[in-house]
Amino acid sequence: MIRQRLDSFMQKRRCTLLGVGPMSVNCIDAAIELSNEHEVPIILIASRRQIDSEEFGGGYVNNWTTAEFARNVIERDKKGKILLARDHGGPWQNTKERDENLSLRRAMESAKSSYRADLEAGFQILHIDTSVDIHGTPGIDEVLERIFELYEFCWSEAQQLRQDIIFEIGTEEQSGTTNNQEELDYTLNAVQQFCKKFHLPPPAFVVIQCGTRVMETRNIGSFDSPVRVADELPAEIQLPKMIEICNRYGILMKEHNTDYLSDEALHWHPRLGIHAANVAPEFGVTESRALLEILEANGLSALSERFLQIAYESDKWQKWMLPDSRATDRDKAIIAGHYIFSMPACVDLKKEASQALAARGMELDLHLKMRVKQSILRYLRNFRLVRSL
Incomplete structure (x- = not known):
């Protein structure tokens, strides 16, 4: 239902969806008011450091727990235009898990506990990000195994709660460069096979390296750079190829770290066919x-x-x-x-x-x-x- 609604809206507008980081109460209220005034969906993308369950001590945004955050947003969102999303859920994505030096097994269980609270609070989009590992650098197959474990868990929990949800997956941290096509095709093919095998819905979004990365108060990635980066295809050439792969699998392409890009670069997003983009620290x-x-x-x-x-x-x-x-x-x-x-x-x-x-x-x-x-x-x-x- 959520995916169909978004697909229908994007087809009518030929637009790029926006994910807004809930940086403060004023930021949250601003997003809610704009979504209701203009009757457009806006995705509120809460990281685990910003908002987490009571078990993890809440987050730095108004010291809200997951339940308190969701309750406040749902109450204020009179037209139901806001989509509540967990951004970068997964092991070691909460400061407490890093500080306690949790093992993989315990970090995965901790992530599941956080996701359970998300679902109970009414979150509609879950980003499963297993790219972080404080004990080493896992290969792509290890990262995917962890995604699959959390994916299956979250879907099972959602079914028990009769909660309509969609998934976003990501397999690596943002580097400021672009993905290569073979890597993306391998990832999406593996995800497709997993979903078919266990009769699960495919993810709605996949995070793509688009040449964006935020440092200080600027975007240092290659997307907005007038200078070509060695051994890297320009974004306007590479991204359509990546989007073509996503379309082949029926998965929407999501860009992270979109902050501080120029108006010209942002204007190109719907033209290039970028389905959604996240902005937070700006x-x-x-x-x-x-x-x-x-x-x-x-x-x-x-x-x-x-x-x-x-x-x-x-x-x-x-x-x-x-x-x-x-x-x-x-x-x-x-x-x-x-x-x-x-x-x-x-x-x-x-x-x-x-x-x-x-x-x-x-x-x-x-x-x-x-x-x-x-x-x-x-x-x-x-x-x-x-x-x-």
């Missing part, structure tokens, strides 16, 4: 910048300095840094900003800022939400999900 950075701008424009520099200090000291910016980074401490704090929105010190800071701005007739969260909506709208327009206004 929306968090947009909100952090908007917060600093409104504070500094209204004489609240002491509060902006406090925000920058808390964000910088969180160290959450470290994984986004390029080896030869020229990022300033302010840049690093902005990159880390969305990770701290729910920390008590930041909640207190925002409360103080809201009171000061309210006295001047300004509503802080409304301002922040509108800025994030503008950022999301750039993708909706370029992906032909809404008409340019």
Whole structure:
């Protein structure tokens, strides 16, 4: 049912679907409002670090558990346009599993527990990503074996709950380059044989390396690069070949790390036939910048300095840094900003800022939400999900 609905919508619009990372409450509300205003499906793609079950202590987004997150979204999504999705579910995708140095067996059981909570909460799309292994580098067949185990488990659980779900699969982390065709064909053929053997529905999406990768506040992949990359076909030549393989298997192509691409590059997505694309950190950075701008424009520099200090000291910016980074401490704090929105010190800071701005007739969260909506709208327009206004 979900797959048919998406297929029908895409055929009418000739569009690229958008997956939005739930970076904050304002980001979530912005996505819900846009989907309802324009009556278009938007996929909320929650990673396990952002949102997870109570067993794992919830996530950094409003400290919500899976159940709390789903309940809030479903309640606010009056027209039922939002699709709740687990992004990068799988072993060692939660910080707790890495910190505890779990074995493969225990990490797989942990992932199953997280997926079970997703299904009980009403998630509709499950991304099964077994590309992470803290104990080594598994080959493609090992990665596929793990996908198959989780796939079969999730489908069985969904059947028991009478839950309508679709799957997304991914076999490797984003590198900023493009896949080769033989690798993709091998993966999809193996998945097809597995699904036929066990009478399971095929996945709706497969994650393709499209030449996209986010570092700092830019996309360093080859997709948007004017310079050709050695030993790599340009995206506009390679991607149609990859999409052709996906179409042959009846599986939709999904791009990750789409953040910060130019309007021109985004405009090419529906033209090339890219079925769906995910965007996340860009929306968090947009909100952090908007917060600093409104504070500094209204004489609240002491509060902006406090925000920058808390964000910088969180160290959450470290994984986004390029080896030869020229990022300033302010840049690093902005990159880390969305990770701290729910920390008590930041909640207190925002409360103080809201009171000061309210006295001047300004509503802080409304301002922040509108800025994030503008950022999301750039993708909706370029992906032909809404008409340019």
